[in-house]
Each structure stands twice: as structure tokens, then as C-alpha cells.
Amino acid sequence: MTIPNQQDTTDLNSLVLRIAQHQDKQAFAELFDAVSSRLKAYAFRCGATDTEAEEIVQESLLTVWRKAGQFNPKTASAVTWLYTIVRNKRIDLARKHKNVQIVSDDLYPEQATDDLENDVERDLNGEIVRTLLTSLPEEQRQIVYMVYFEGKTHSEISSELDLPLGTIKSRLRLAMKKLDALAQEQMTWLIIILMTNF
Amino acid sequence: MANYHPNDELLMTYSAGQVNNALGIMLACHLEVCSQCRAKVHKYNQLGGEILSSTTPITVSSGLKQRVLAQLEQPRDTNTNPIIDAPVPPSDQRIPRPLWRFVPSTLNDIAWKGFTSSIQEFTLPFSDDTYTAKFYKIAAGKELPEHTHKGNEFTLVLDGAFSDQVGSYHQGDFILANTETIHTPHAHKDKDCICFAVLDAPLKMTGFFGRMLNPFLR
Numbered sequence: 001m002t003i004p005n006q007q008d009t010t011d012l013n014s015l016v017l018r019i020a021q022h023q024d025k026q027a028f029a030e031l032f033d034a035v036s037s038r039l040k041a042y043a044f045r046c047g048a049t050d051t052e053a054e055e056i057v058q059e060s061l062l063t064v065w066r067k068a069g070q071f072n073p074k075t076a077s078a079v080t081w082l083y084t085i086v087r088n089k090r091i092d093l094a095r096k097h098k099n100v101q102i103v104s105d106d107l108y109p110e111q112a113t114d115d116l117e118n119d120v121e122r123d124l125n126g127e128i129v130r131t132l133l134t135s136l137p138e139e140q141r142q143i144v145y146m147v148y149f150e151g152k153t154h155s156e157i158s159s160e161l162d163l164p165l166g167t168i169k170s171r172l173r174l175a176m177k178k179l180d181a182l183a184q185e186q187m188t189w190l191i192i193i194l195m196t197n198f
Numbered sequence: 199m200a201n202y203h204p205n206d207e208l209l210m211t212y213s214a215g216q217v218n219n220a221l222g223i224m225l226a227c228h229l230e231v232c233s234q235c236r237a238k239v240h241k242y243n244q245l246g247g248e249i250l251s252s253t254t255p256i257t258v259s260s261g262l263k264q265r266v267l268a269q270l271e272q273p274r275d276t277n278t279n280p281i282i283d284a285p286v287p288p289s290d291q292r293i294p295r296p297l298w299r300f301v302p303s304t305l306n307d308i309a310w311k312g313f314t315s316s317i318q319e320f321t322l323p324f325s326d327d328t329y330t331a332k333f334y335k336i337a338a339g340k341e342l343p344e345h346t347h348k349g350n351e352f353t354l355v356l357d358g359a360f361s362d363q364v365g366s367y368h369q370g371d372f373i374l375a376n377t378e379t380i381h382t383p384h385a386h387k388d389k390d391c392i393c394f395a396v397l398d399a400p401l402k403m404t405g406f407f408g409r410m411l412n413p414f415l416r
Contacts, residue, residue, distance in 0.1 A: 025267070025270060028267070028270065029263070029267065032263050032266065032267075033263075036258045036262070036263070037255030037256055037257050037258060038250055038251060038253055038255050039250070040255070040256045040257075040258050041253040041254060041255050041256040042249075042250050042253055044256055045253060046215075053256070054258055054259060054262055057258055057262065058262065058265065058266050058269075061266055062266065062269055062270075065270055076240070076243070076244070076247075077244070077247065079247040079248070079250060079251050080243050080244045080246070080247035081247075082247065082250065083243060083246040083247040083249075083250045084243055084246075086250065087214075087215035087246065088215070090215060091215050091218050094218075095218070100218075100326065101300075101323060101324045102218060102219060102220075102222065102223060102324050104215075104218075106222075106223055106226065106296050106299070107212075107217075107218060107222045107223065107225075107226055107296070108226065109226060109230075109295050109296055111236075126244065126247070126248070129244050129245060129247075129248045130248050130251070130252070133245065133248050133249065133252065134252070144245070144249075145249065147207075147210060147211055147214050147216070148214040148216075148245075148246060148249050149214075150216075151211060151214060151215075151216025151217075154207070172207065176206050176207075176210065179241060179242075179245065180206075
């Protein structure tokens, strides 16, 4: 698997916009080909069975079709938007099997437009986020992945990896510091951190 | 503007879709009033997007695409979740949106319960095995008996304000008390303090008066 380049990301944005503006089925079919296997992999790594993962893919893409009009490339890239959709579908599918009241709409209500606009300036450059993620030392990336896919707490990760709690905490903290540096556009610091691979 | 915030780890875990319980609802309530934390979650969502992109793909089964394409013909607006009706905005501005469908439309209509008028509670309907979710109302100027906690207690101030030995907390503030916290919270004098609390274990009273009350607390 190659990491998508900037071109791919731009393509995803334009595909979603074509769906939004023209209800373009060809664009939808292309989007399906571009992302379905990644959506499935995400669901699968989060613990879904093969059948559940495909249901999550199906529901996510149908949501893209129906809600494409809400996509705003100024506030988030298509891939970030897709991520929030597939995350929510995963939560709601898992909930169906249990007697749980809380649905993803409760946890992630749609934001008011003015809030979104105010938050726009915080949007990060996707390419830089990607660079950051790929250049994290494996031991830090592994922990970030465990949070995203498995929702493990520090102490669960600690016992699973058989490492002291303090080590897990400091690795995650280091990874998050780099993200913070990125968010605050302290680019010099970020480059130093990345170069030293610390 | 809130002065006390959830930590970054919790915000990342929320963005990862891994806090799908009462605590997640509380985080959503805090985010509604805190642009600083919203910006962080946005950043973690972006990281989630990149993680999604960089995952080794798993090919979907051959018929899936046709099945999905066939469903595009269905009306676009049938996607609303049948479990929840669109929540009606409450008349009470103090109620954060994620709580709208779980509480009466005004805090004044809440059926408070309690053994004293200085502290009353209302159990929220979305508690589970991990967390108990409640509203607390501390009467203006009243103090709770000194207590510590057997586990974590997350508190979000909805109205009024309270102080303890560490700080003073106002609307939107997100506070974590744990086993190391021993405190005597008191509501500020001007009005009742209403808090949304999520507990993973009951309170443990430490003072003499508190110990006497303990059997009544879950």
C-alpha cells in the first residue's frame, strides 16, 4: 500500500464535490473504488468482522451520497470528513448489538456554521500531517494506532506491550507534542523534532 | 470561555471514536462551548483521516459496489436514524445540545432527588456499566462534606459556580477529581450550582459527617 499523494487527496475532494453538486454517480463509483478498501480496513482493525466491516463501508458511502452537500473543503479535507463518517458508522453498528442509548449523533453533533468558520484557520495541511505520521518512530506510531483502532487506555497498552506505564505515557506524549507543534505552526521545532526522530 | 479542560489524551481518544458513553457526551458538551478544545479535536480528526488513508487496504467483496450503487436511487433524506427523533431545542439555554434529548426542556422542570436541600441529584438515562451519569445541584452558598473518590469523577459546570481547595469553576469548565483529590466543594453564594457529573465509582466521604452520610450514597 502506498500512501496517497497530494493529488489523490485533491481528487477525493473533487469527487465529493461532484457528488454534492451534480449527484454524479460516476464520481460516486470512482470514490467507491478509491476508498472502500480503506474504509473496510479501518472497520476491520477496529474489531469488526468481515460482514460488519462491509456493512460499515456500505453505510458510510451511502452517507457520503446523502450528505455530500454538507462537505466543505474549507473546513476539512475529504479524507478527514470520510474518517468522521466511518468512525460514526462503526460506533452505531457496535451499538446496535448492545442495549446502548448513545448514538454517534449525540457524541458528535453537527457543528454550527459560524463555529466551523471560526475553526477553519486551525485546519492543518494534510500533507504535513501525513509526513508527521509516517516519520514518527514506530514505537510512538504503534501507540497512536492502538488509541485510534482499539481505544486502549494507557494501562491496557502497557500490559499488552509489557512495558511500564510511564514509558507508554511518555511515548504518546512525545507523539502528541509533535502534533501540537504542527498545529501551532512551530515549523522550526517540528523539523528539528522530525530530523532527530526523537 | 472555559478555564478547565479535558486533557489531550482524552480528546484524542474521543476523536478516535473510543469514548462512546456518558463521558463522551460530557466531552461533546464541553466542546460546544470551547473553541480551544474543538481545534484540538479537529487536529486529531485530521490525524484519524491520515491513519485511515495509510491503513493497508482490504478489498471489499465483489458484489458490494453494485449493491451500494443500487441503493442510490432511494430518496436521499431517509438516512435519519430512526432511534432518535431530531432533538427539540430546549427553552433553557443552559442545557448543552448533546443533552437535549435526555433531559426536560428546562432545568427548572427536573425532578431533583436528595436527602437534603443543599445537595440534590438527578440520574441521567444513559448510565452504563462503566459510568454513572448525573446532574448535581448544590444550593447557593452550601458546601459538600469533605470527600475523596474511589475512582474518577468528571464534572462539567452547567450553571452557577463552585470552588474547592484547588480552584473556582464556572460554566463550561471540565474538572477531573480522582482518588488523590480530597475536597470540600462549595457553591458560590449568588445562585445554585448545577453540574453534569460522570462517575466511574462512588464518592467516599472522609469527614465525620460525611462518613455518616455514606450509606445513602451509591
